[in-house]
Amino acid sequence: MRLLLVLVLLLLLTEGQQQFTTRVQTTRGTVRGFRIDQGSNRSALFYGAADIFLGIPFAQPPLGALRFQLPRPICPYQGEVGELAFKPKCAQAASPFSPGGTSSEDCLYLNVFTPSTAVPRAYPVMVWIHGGAFEIGGANEYDYEGAVRNLVSNGVVVVTIQYRLGPFGFFTTYTEEFPPNRGLYDQIMALRWVQQEIAAFGGNPSMVTIFGESAGGVSVSALSLSPLARGLFHRIIPQSGSIQVLFQSPNDVRGAIERDRAARWCNVTADPISSRDARRTLQSCLANITVARLTDAPQPPPGTGVFAISVNWNPVRDGAMFPEDPEVLARMRPRYDALLLDTRDEHALFSAPFFSGNVSAQGPGIIRDTLVRRGYGYLTDEQLDRIVSLITQNYQKGQLAANDNLGWYRVAVEAFSGEQFSRQMRQDANWLKASGSRTYLTTFAYEPRICGPSSATTGYNPIPHFAEICYLWFTAENWRSAANSSRIKPSDIAVANNMGLAWTNFAKTGQTGWPESGPHFAYVSFADTLVVGTDWRGREDRLYNKLLPTLIGNYPPTKVSPIIDSVLKHNGAKILAAWQQSLASCPR
Known part of the structure; x- marks a missing residue:
């Protein structure tokens, strides 16, 4: 007993x-x-x-x-x-x-x-x-x-x-x-x-x-x-x-x-x-x-x-x-089949307004301040002024008033998403394609409603660094929470399914289901539907990878x-x- x-x-x-x-x-x-x-x-x-x-x-x-x-x-x-x-x-x-x-x-x-x-x-x-x-x-x-x-x-x-x-x-x-x-x-x-x-x-x-x-x-x-x-x-x-x-x-x-x-x-x-x-x-x-x-x-x-x-x-x-x-x-480098992804607004996660919702400190000076904060202590004041001018010319859409805080915040997010991430990824794509590697390109462009870091209310909902992770990995805690609060839409499921299929198809065959990048750097804007575009991160390539090195040298300095x-x-x-x-x- x-x-x-x-x-x-x-x-x-x-x-x-x-x-x-x-x-x-x-x-x-x-x-x-x-x-x-x-x-x-x-x-x-x-x-x-x-x-x-x-x-x-x-x-x-x-x-x-x-x-x-x-x-x-x-x-x-x-x-x-x-x-x-x-x-x-x-x-x-x-x-x-x-x-x-x-x-x-x-x-x-x-x-x-x-x-x-x-x-x-x-x-x-x-x-x-x-x-x-x-x-x-x-x-x-x-x-x-x-x-x-x-x-x-x-x-x-x-x-x-x-x-x-x-x-x-x-x-x-x-x-x-x-x-x-x-x-x-x-x-x-x-x-x-x-x-x-x-x-x-x-x-x-x-x-x-x-x-x-x-x-x-x-x-x-x-x-x-x-x-x-x-x-x-x-x-x-x-x-x-x-x-x-x-x-x-x-x-x-x-x-x-x-x-x-x-x-x-x-x-x-x-x-x-x-x-x-x-x-x-x-x-x-x-x-x-x-x-x-x-x-x-x-x-x-x-x-x-x-x-x-x-x-x-x-x-x-x-x-x-x-x-x-x-x-x-x-x-x-050997020829590797390659799939490169960035998010539309990478830099947002590294900006204070993303978490606070307070854009009052965002103005024309934010470009220079962010460059200094990013660690470019090797630049002279003259070089900094020249780079700030070039960035503003390339990313400002129309003339912004000095007190248009939200407008300057959006300029900074777009400019430094390119400077911090997308230009280097485009450079890697340049190198991969030059070596004959089959290369596929995509930018994640779906607002991460289910999980991931959430932006405070600013009147602007960026798609930040890390936004794709919960859709690719279908992180259980986040999806169950969203299901319990009835926040899941068919488009959320479509994004997750699309990512899972594209990533595993690539692992199996070296193909994703959308066009290879080719000579025009074709890519897809990744959301619940996939929209094909060309010249993936071309502006960043021309500004940061080609023009700025002629003004300030190797960028960033890696040679010894x-x-x-x-x-x-x-x-x-x-x-x-x-x-x-x-x-x-x-x-x-």
Whole structure:
């Protein structure tokens, strides 16, 4: 009788909880997962079935002596691996832009959502790289319910990965003590795992598409250029991101976050790139410094604002991951089928009125103020005046009164959406097309009614950075909330369905369903209906990519001197040799 009561109690405790129901044998050991079935009715809000595998380690935990080192391979698993919930996000500061879940330095895990492991198949694979300015975010924000509905149900395997952020992934002395671009090496390690293991989950390692948004889009672009990522994927989808959106060089005249933080954290004022003593002090200081201290960003200096591009944690020119300038690497890039997306009003998310609804500070001076805030401290006053004049001429529609605050706000959003994102994406499109890559272009133009950051009332409803995410991923919390309040319209469902089909068709065939860009840069304006246009971001290309460099030089400055180039390649060769030796310790 007592045993029966215990069994009943256990059944009551576990009722409704997810249980492991499936296991996969990989070369590293057993991975356990569970199956979900949301039904086959495509008229329902959620549908589709899949095997779900969460929290799969793809590298050794970057702890202790590995804290600031390149990722090390994980060879055999110790027992079964796999979780019933997402693992913590990589260590980061709390942010309203990345709600939910805990964070930890032990974070190098990935997740696999596959139609089925019961029947041998070779589904195309889509690997998602999350965004968050290389400082925040995690795989837990891209839940499997929506992914199964909008992506997996169309016949693909979806993999979501994590990588070290902020100082953990990007603080560097450009030497072996603190190797550059660790976060990108983490991504490469995850992609190596996909190549080695995804067949066991029903995926085709010869048909891998990498896609990502914001910093994830920057990562997709960066990996497509890096020689270290060759052969790990075959198609690319950068969304609202290109290598030059967030990229810098060690001699960037705008300054460097590494020198600033070395002084702030450890009172190291000597240049850690050239001073061995400075690096030794940093090693001792940073070995035990707390996560809170490392992620506690200081307030920016007055006049620079929070989005100055020279004070972020960015990928850097390093002699190994990026042995040449991006433009040079683009000429050596393999031909990748490419789908590029930006949103109509990218910059709105980075403007105060978007959240406050207060446009009273928006006037003719907003163009110059935003340029300064964006970090262009290397421009002279004369150059600033010339650029402000050119931007105003190109984006002002008719003469605006100085007190037309809303009008100037709209000019600033349009101008800096182009300057901050779209010009770099057009540049990447130029490079891709020049190399013969089949290239598709789109601008997201649907007001994000269901989810995403909401704009305060200004009389203007922009379509900001990040607006497409909830439609592509069909994020469950947002859609259920919208359904409960009867806010979902047929057009919302159409946008989500269109994105899911276009993205998965591209992963399968390299085609989207709309015309390739061709010589006239054809694109679609993406909403509940797709409207074809030409000259995608042509104005931005002519102004920012062609005209301004003739006035102010390389824009932004990414090239390095021959001496620095030599030092980077010397250090990069040593760093790369040590990493490759560590990879060889796990023969495949």
